[in-house]
Amino acid sequence: MEDCLLLDAGSGGRASQRLISQCFFRHFANPLLERMDDAALLTDIHGPLAMSTDSYTVTPLIFPGGSIGSLAVHGTVNDVAMLGARPRYLSCAFILEEGLSLETLERITADMAAAAREAGVHIVTGDTKVVPRGACDKIFINTTGIGEVFANPVPSGHSARPGDAVLVSGAMGDHGLTVMGSREGLSFLTDVASDSAPLNHMIEDILQSAEEVHVLRDPTRGGLATTLNEIAEQSQVGILLEETAIPVHEAVRNGCSFLGLDPLYLANEGKCICIVPEDKAEAALEAMRRSPYGKEATRVGTVTEGKAQVSLQTRIGGRRLLGMLEGAQLPRIC
């Protein structure tokens, strides 16, 4: 193979075959994929099914704690899992820019394969397009996941009830600040790394241990604050958070303070919000803490009656609105 990607690799001809077999098949190897039919024939999956799709366009492609490849698997696996489903299969579509280093593509593909192995899912169908230089930003990945729903009742953003406990599986903002720091070359952010992780095994344990889970969500773009606002609106409830209870790593707190950002609005890729009846809170927390990805799990607030908004009880005992983010967070002047 050449050392960078040529347009030929998207031709559908031999160059495409070489890329697929030498890169994708080698890493994603499984019998369903290797049949190379127009679609994957799935015979051992049982409904009800959950399905989710997402596209990944992160810059830089490789960052502390992960890469666009691991992210593309974790993100979709987690979205499927949040519905109380066991993710089984993924599709994967690449849009690649001519000139992309094949070494980079190989690294990203290997990351995807490793992430899929850890999550216990198979990548069974895919697509590759190569576009001229400048037509996309090096590499875009779309993944679609499908999983078997086992939770009953199925967790949903509509199911939060007054009196429920609001739990998070760990510290907020690691991924968002890491990616921003890597993109902008902010050398003082040395102690931050993305939390990107597959949460499906932890979710399964939570659902089995707590028996009744009202809401499961991963607070990705927009962070904890925006996700909780969505839940408050969907369920038409208020949510009251305790500022001192919300875990934020020191390095993230410092970096945000410097840049004028709020960690509660930064993306997370390996955390979940779990809203459960009060009497199930302890069981759910224990299940989270058994997972390597939930060791810092904690209760951060309570669902309340009243207006569909999220309020924050601050460190000094005051109270204020924690609204939905408008546009992207931008670093301030002074």
Added chain:
Amino acid sequence: MQLEQAFQDPQLCRSLLDRLNRALDGRSMRFMEVCGTHTVAIFQSGLRSLLPDTVAHLSGPGCPVCVTHDAEVAAFLDLAGRDNVIIATFGDLLRVPGPGGRSLKHAQAQGARVEIVYSPLDALTLAANNPGDIVVFLGIGFETTAPTVAATLLTARQRKLENFCVLSLHKLVPPALRTLLDDSQCAVEAFLLPGHVSTILGLEPYGFLAKDYHVPGVVGGFQPADILLALCMMAEQIRDNAPAVVNAYPRAVGDAGNPRARALLEQFFMPADALWRGIGSIPQSGLTLRPEYEDMNAMVRLDLTLPDVPPLPGCRCGDVLKGRMAPPDCPLFGKKCTPATPVGPCMVSTEGSCAAYFKYSER
């Protein structure tokens, strides 16, 4: 950072609140926090919900984005459409609407080259990497940011970077405070002076507040206990009829400020009349590049002018900035003017008072 958390201690804040109540002794007080960062800190910490009802806090003209005049926004939007020009800017300015509602974000979507930088020095890297283009750094800010821009100009000279220039729209805080106090409708009884700006200026430039206008001024930090301490000192000065300019933020601000930064400022800049949004022209309240640095002055080098821009109909940002009106009392607040559809910069800037009221007040 643990030090910062000590200034968020609930018991400390409670005792300062008690001290404030004792100083107020039932009377009301109208103080102005000059700086947008204070405005945000008061809301973000939940302090506003704890302050006695008798304390009216007014947001002053200390958010650099808020006071950027429409004509100045029009000027940099003009630049953003030009060939071979790369705009380097801090992120806050991207969403600021100019005349007609167009912003740098719109210009960017239409192909203008606009780069967010985290330090003015990053703009020099942009200039070095794009030798065929002119990189214009949007110099917006107060005495806090201007010295770093001066340092950047110095570095550009030393590195012989000829394709870098600054559009200096910097503003100076003390002349604006004097203008507010000269207004017969001014209702400010005491100023919470900006901590960041004071790290450069020290106390002396605010001396006129107490001397000429008999108004207290207290330099305050940005943690809840810092702010409460400053409020206590302001209330006590009013109670005792003993106005003075004092420093309640000694861990960051020296009484003499930072002479080295001021010297650097003076090397590159000189005071000039400046336009303030909602207030108008204030004599000697801006900074322009000295004539010997004209090649790095975007106004001169790119032949820019500040166009005549009529005020936006219905926008009361000026009254808000002067402390005459609280944001929710503006007829546009939360209706025509929201963070998604800002009419004036007080709603668009993260440090704007209208944005803070909209974002943090429970409804």
